[in-house]
Amino acid sequence: MQTIYSIFxxxxxxxxxxxxxxxxxxxxxxxxxxxxxxxxxxxxxxFIILFIVVFAQNVVDxxxxxxxxxxxxxxxxxxxxxxxxxxxLTIQTxxxxxxxxxxIIIFVQVILFVSTHVTIPALVLALVFDVCTKIYPAIxxxxxxxxxxxxxxSVMIASVVALTSILTLSGxxxxxxxxxxxxxxxxxxxxxxxxxxxxxxxxxxxFQKTQxxxxxxxxxxxxxxxxxAAFYPATVLLLHALLFxxxxxxxxxxxxxxxxxxxxxxxxxxxxxxAVAFLLGFAIMFIVLLFIFxxxxxxxxxx
Amino acid sequence: xxxxxxxxxxxxxxxxxxxxxxxxxxxxxxxxFFIFFQFVVRExxxxxxxxxxxxxxxxxxxxxxxxxxxxxxxxxxxxxxxxQFEYEAFATLVTLSIRMTAVLYWINLLQPKFQLLIQxxxxxx
Numbered sequence: 001m002q003t004i005y006s007i008f009x010x011x012x013x014x015x016x017x018x019x020x021x022x023x024x025x026x027x028x029x030x031x032x033x034x035x036x037x038x039x040x041x042x043x044x045x046x047f048i049i050l051f052i053v054v055f056a057q058n059v060v061d062x063x064x065x066x067x068x069x070x071x072x073x074x075x076x077x078x079x080x081x082x083x084x085x086x087x088x089l090t091i092q093t094x095x096x097x098x099x100x101x102x103x104i105i106i107f108v109q110v111i112l113f114v115s116t117h118v119t120i121p122a123l124v125l126a127l128v129f130d131v132c133t134k135i136y137p138a139i140x141x142x143x144x145x146x147x148x149x150x151x152x153x154s155v156m157i158a159s160v161v162a163l164t165s166i167l168t169l170s171g172x173x174x175x176x177x178x179x180x181x182x183x184x185x186x187x188x189x190x191x192x193x194x195x196x197x198x199x200x201x202x203x204x205x206x207f208q209k210t211q212x213x214x215x216x217x218x219x220x221x222x223x224x225x226x227x228x229a230a231f232y233p234a235t236v237l238l239l240h241a242l243l244f245x246x247x248x249x250x251x252x253x254x255x256x257x258x259x260x261x262x263x264x265x266x267x268x269x270x271x272x273x274x275a276v277a278f279l280l281g282f283a284i285m286f287i288v289l290l291f292i293f294x295x296x297x298x299x300x301x302x303x
Numbered sequence: 304x305x306x307x308x309x310x311x312x313x314x315x316x317x318x319x320x321x322x323x324x325x326x327x328x329x330x331x332x333x334x335x336f337f338i339f340f341q342f343v344v345r346e347x348x349x350x351x352x353x354x355x356x357x358x359x360x361x362x363x364x365x366x367x368x369x370x371x372x373x374x375x376x377x378x379x380x381x382x383x384x385x386x387q388f389e390y391e392a393f394a395t396l397v398t399l400s401i402r403m404t405a406v407l408y409w410i411n412l413l414q415p416k417f418q419l420l421i422q423x424x425x426x427x428x
Contacts, residue, residue: 021362021363024359028359028368032368032372035376036375036379039375039379043375046368046409049409050368056416057419060420060423
C-alpha cells in the first residue's frame, strides 16, 4: 500500500520541493544583488548556470522515464507478437482474418523507432539550443528550437491520427470518431493545457468510448489498471513540464526575462516530450484492445 | 549604529589631519580604512554570513553563493580604495583576478553536475 501511495505522491512532492528551492534561490539572488550591485552581470550568469545545474536532474529524470517506457514497450511487443500469431493460427475464423492487420504492429514499431532515434535526440537538441541561447543571448538559436519543437509535435499528432484511422478502417476499433460527444470539461482541458491538451482530450474520449464495449468482457478495473499503467509516464512528464512552466511564471516578477524565458522554453520542450509519452501510451492501449478483441472473438463473444 | 558615530569622528579627524599634515594624509587614511574595515568585517559581516549559512544550510550551492558574494564585496571595497588614489588600472586588474577566482571556483564546484549532462548526451548516441 505504501509503495502504491508513494507512486502517486512522489512526483507531487518533488514538484513542491522544487518550487520551494526556486523561492529560496530567488531570495538569495535578490540578496546578492542588494549586497553587490556592481557585479550584476556576473551574478545573473552564475544564477542561470546554477538553475541549469540544479534542475538538470529533473530534465534527466524526465528523459529517463521516457526511455524506461520505450524499453518496456519493446519487451511488451516482443512478448505479445508470438501470442498474437499463435492465436491467429488456432482460431481461423473469418472475423479474425479480417481484423488481423499486421500494419498496426508495424506502425507501432515505426513509432518506437522514430521515438528513440529521431524524436528524443531532436528534443535534446532543442533543449541544448534553448540553454545556449539563454547563456549567451547574443547568439540566438530560439527559432531553431521552436522549429524542432513544432515539427515534432506535428509529427506526433499526425501519428495519433494515423493510428486512430488505421484502427477504424480495419474494423478493429469500435469507435466512431464523434466530435459531438465532447463535454465542456474536455474543452476546458483542451484550452488550458498548452500544446498537448487536445491529445489528452483524445485519450479521455477514447477511453470513454471503448470502456462500455470492452468492460462487459474484462471488467472496468482491469481496463483502469491498463489505462493507468499506460498513461502514468505521460502524467509524470506532464507534471515535470508543468513544474517548469510554473517556475517560469513564479520567477518572472523578480528576475529578468532571461531566467524566466529559460524555464519557459524548457517547459515547452517538456510538453512535447510529454506528447511523445502520450502517443506511446495510446500505442499500448490500442494493442491491449486488439488483444482483448481477439480473446472476445475466440470465445465467441459479440463485439 | 556604532559605525555611523565612528564615521563622523573619522571624518572630523581626517579633516583636521588634512589641514595640519597634508603629506601624511593619504597614508593615514589607508591605515584608518583598514582598521575600520576589520572592525566591520569581524563584528558584522562574518556574523551575518554565518547566520545566512545556517539559514540556507540545506540548499545546494548556498555556501558557494555566499562565498562568491563575500569575494565580490571585498573586491568592491578594495577597488573603491584604489580608485580613490587614482590607480584605476590596478583596480581593473584586481577585479579581473577576483572574477577569475570566482569562475574557477564555480567550474570546480559544478563539474560533476555537468558530467551528468554529458552522460545524457552520450546515452543518446
